[in-house]
Amino acid sequence: MxxxxxxxxxxxxxxxxxxxxxxxxxxxxxxxxxxxxxxxxxxxxxxxxxxxxxxxxxxxxxxxxxxxxxxxxxxxxxxxxxxAEDIFLSIYRAYARVHKPLEVVRIFGKMKEYECEPTAKSYVTVFSVLVNESQLKMAFRFYRYMRQMGIPASVPALNVLIKALCKSSGTMDSAFRIFREMPKRGHIPDSYTYGTLINGLCRAGRNLDAKELLIEMEASGCSPSVVTYTSLIHGFCQVNRLDDAMDLFKEMKSKDVEPNVYTYSSLIDGLCKNGHSLQAMELFERMIRKGLIPNSITYSSLIYGLCKEGKIREAVEILDRMKLQDLKPDAGLYSKIVNGFCEMNKYQEAANFLDEMVLSGITPNRVTWGLHVRIHNRVVQGLCDEGHSNQAFQIYLSLRTRGISVETKTFESLVHCFCKRGDLHKAARIMDEMVIDGCIPDEGTWTSMLDGFWDRRKVREAAELSRAKLLNEFQNTTST
Structure with a gap:
């Protein structure tokens, strides 16, 4: 220094x-x-x-x-x-920010070592961190420890307990029991209490119960927040009750509760899943005019919805806007675009997006891997059908280099394409790789190769292929 x-x-x-x-x-x-x-x-x-x-x-x-x-x-x-206790509270919040709940518990355990006696505020803060990080077993144990240490029940503590019960499987009724008992024990539920229960009900698919609780909430003098409305809107969209969701959207605006990006995204997702991508686009543009920045979920919902309705050009425009915002599309989004072009028999454009995905370093995860394999094979087959053999072969080489499975039909399409073009050496190479991969050429593939050699007057090669075919059929017969 x-x-x-x-x-x-x-x-x-x-x-x-x-x-x-x-x-x-x-x-x-x-x-x-x-x-x-x-x-x-x-x-x-x-x-x-x-x-x-x-x-x-x-x-x-x-x-x-x-x-x-x-x-x-x-x-x-x-x-x-x-x-002072405030210093420890700062440390708890900092560890919570980086999702390290166990470190929060460790520091809490050291408070007395530093001659600082924790108050109810520290207990509730640690309890809240554990619940927010879904460490529910530990959270319930900590709550029991709180009570053993004589920390009295309070509205903040009960709110966190209700949230834990709402997140835990099969304990929504327990959360409601605590909620109903709060006034009897002198604890008046606040907006956070109602909002937590409404969110829990929506997550459990009990949207009508959640709507009734919203009415009760307002009658008790608690004002719903944008988070509460968004939970309800998302819940109704999940069960395809779009009219109810749109009514809530209008209601929150009439009560001067401004929708946020998550509110718009939930509605856009619901509209797109139900074939209303045009209405979703209008909401998207309105959202931007209000200065709200779309997130990856907003863009993904729109792209999926537009592709589902065959509006591939519009989907590509949204993809471009997403990239301009420095948001990186994932393999699933590219797969939707590629598949959309395949549905329109525009295989060269589909191939261009495959190339863009690879060059951008975007790789599929375990969930999207199967779709990833299918679209690559589909594009190669489509390019072969349209006679774009060189482009098809390049993608084929990319498949083999990156360990993506090549389907039997893809091998056959490539062999037929190159035989038709007269490139018998490349066709033979692909057939060899086909056999090495454990795929058995069908009669049509053998016929393509034979016809190709006969057309080139390469009788010896044709004879060798015929002999190989007969030998292959003999082996298949003896094995059965």
């Missing part, structure tokens, strides 16, 4: 001055230098307190330097500087 010597401090250094300098310094390393240099000369009598230590810890957490933040805790203990 060579910058320590260059730092000039006044005679009386105060915590507020150190904080001000650290706040104004965006570079973390320089902020560390300010923090360290403030106590470089102990003759000035300055020692860090909770405020300066707390700020340094927050700077480390913002940069995901968790070990450095924890080192600060050790230093605070060594310097006998009391550690």
């Amino acid at each position: 060579g910058s320590k010597a260059k730092m000039k401090w006044p005679t009386n250094i105060t915590p507020s001055l150190v904080q001000q300098l650290m706040f104004s310094e965006k570079d973390l390393e320089k902020a560390i230098s300010i923090f360290d240099s403030a106590t470089a000369e102990y003759s000035n009598g300055f020692r860090h307190d909770q405020s300066t230590f707390g700020l340094m810890i927050k700077r480390f957490l913002s940069a995901n330097k968790f070990m450095s933040a924890e080192d600060m805790l050790v230093r605070m203990k060594q310097e006998k500087c009391g550690i």
